[in-house]
Amino acid sequence: MKKNIAIIGGGIVGSTAAYYLSKLDHKHEFNVTMYDDGKGQATKAAAGIISPWLSKRRNKKWYNLARDGATLLSDIAKETDMSKDIYDQCGTIITRDNQDKLNDLYQKALVRTKETKTIGDVFKLNANEVKSKIPLLTKSLPGVLVTGGARIDGGRFSKHLKNIAQSNNLKIVNKKVAINDEGKIQLEQDSIEYDYIIIATGAWMKNTLSNLPLEVDVRAQKGQLIELSTNSIHSNADMPVLMPEGERDFIPFSNGKLIVGATHENDKGFDLQPTSEVIDDLLASANRLVDGLNQENLVKIKVGTRAYTSDFAPFFGNIPQYENILVGGGLGSSGLTTGPLIGKLLAQSIVDKNNIDLDQYRKPIENYIKIN
Template sequence: MQKKIAVIGGGIVGATASYYLARSGHSVSVFDSGNGQATAAAAGIICPWLSRRRNKKWYRLVSEGAAFYDKLLADLASDGLKTDAYARSGAIILGQSADYIQEVHDRALERREQAPLIGSVAILKGSELEKAFPPLANVEQALYVGGGARVDGRELTKTLLEAAIHLGGTLHKGNVSLTMDNDGTLSVLTPDGPQKFDAVILAAGAWLPQLLRPLGYTVDVRGQKGQLIVLQTEARDPQNYPVIMPQGEIDLLPFGNGKTVIGASHENDKGYDLQPDASVTDPMLEQACTWLPHLKDEATTDIRVGTRAYTSDFSPFFGSVPGLQNCFAASGLGSSGLTSGPLIGYLLAELAQGKESSLPTEDYPITAYVKSTNR
């Protein structure tokens, strides 16, 4: 049976949910303000297997999220929508010591037993390293992981929303809010007036507290500012260069055709500020140039700024909003949003259709972070 479903938030989670709902024949309305999306300002490295985090439930989510890209791209292709926003280009991990490189190497081999997508793993030196990434400088050895990938979140989100619209969905730009009617059901307040839906998905990321506060909810989510730099070089580098993951905060992503992305920053104290800040981005560029000196004199074509969503214990959540019938939400993805976001969007689409999530929602409990103050 066709359902009328609202998706609030057009980032990677909302766009994926919208695509799969429209693909299943439902009437989908996407509402997006167009401001501050974490997706647009996310660096886009998909290589979760090397993390030191000991949270097994988080690791399962990001590991399966990385694998989900194969299904997502295959589904888009079957609908006649191919995209070069994603590529499994491999990843080069840089470290401050040989011991660190060896440690990450051993972790990758151990985890490859359960995650074969990791692919080839090798410590590169000398000519091997130069062959893998000729512009790389001031590096004696590095770890290569063949399964590492990169994604342009803004481009992929655009493709997913276009696919949803092509399948009958609609996209509405602007802010909306929620209200509880006297009969206990939810309405979406739009510029055209209140609208009723069979189900509502809240994929507003760091703005989830603002959506639910008028309904009497507190949400354990805070905003974290992220900035990244987009450079355009004159050299038309091959598109299959690996992404670079130095030990530390920033990453470097060659996207081909001379485009290189540096980022992203993690600014807890700036929250929802969306203004570019040269005092942050200039040191990022300077640091990147120690490994890729050819970037020093290249043109900066864009500074992207977005707001990530974090919970107090850095864990993501998704599921049915407690006390709201047929209302589902996700948030708290943090810096792994582009890795786990498409999978979470798919899982929310499952829930909105009355299906069981293929990942247990109790492992990512929304009730731990979204609480009603009316009870």
């Protein structure tokens, strides 16, 4: 008899879980229903950089998750024939404002090459070499290039995986649901029982679980980014993405599109309205790297809501005392890197829980979800 599985949330975690539930062994044993109203989703608004290897974060379990997440993304892109406008392993340049910092960064990169092949080759560049790699730049600092770095469009990535899953065993319902006090899906007036439920609702997870006696460590963080047109000055070269010292992330495309951001704004709740002063700040950051950019270059503003925990680490796995309910949340600004691996691990936990080692990637889930 087939097992019925529900996924709440169609972002980076939910879409990857659906993809793997449609392709892992025993996939024909599952009926999968995704509930997603799509509102405020961080993934949908996100265009980001996949380059975790030189992060300053000291959480070893997080690094394992991000490192292996970057490798998984590369693998998914290849196995699903993903187009470059969704995922492009174009390389990443990280700049530093003095030679000692640059040397430390370079040495760290060399160490990381021994841990994973996905990082690619590593090069130390002077300021002029950075500008030659990214012809858009009129100003630059020296930096380190890692050729395995990538850019990703989160919304398109999720849509791509959901399309594949829909051709197998996934049904999508574009409605908002919650978990009721019986641990079932509450859809309007209907209470629906599933064998397993995966909850991947990001900053909304407290609301999704509010009918259960749980304390959930999640807070919302607003993120804004801007898309600029640089058609008058851009090069047709295929350029790396840039993580510039002291500035916003800088994601150029060969078609003249430039993404700048995103911001990290606490205490904004679930506000999805663009903020003029923040947009001005993002434009100013871009203009410090590329002369002449202004409001006339502004094409689009995207706003999303991330989920953070109090110690900035993600959590995932089965909820204590609710073994058929799994969660993946608190991903923060690294969600595009870590989310796909979390989604895969949740799917594997349903298929074959005994052979999955989640603890190499996470702190105890009880740190983030407690029974009241």
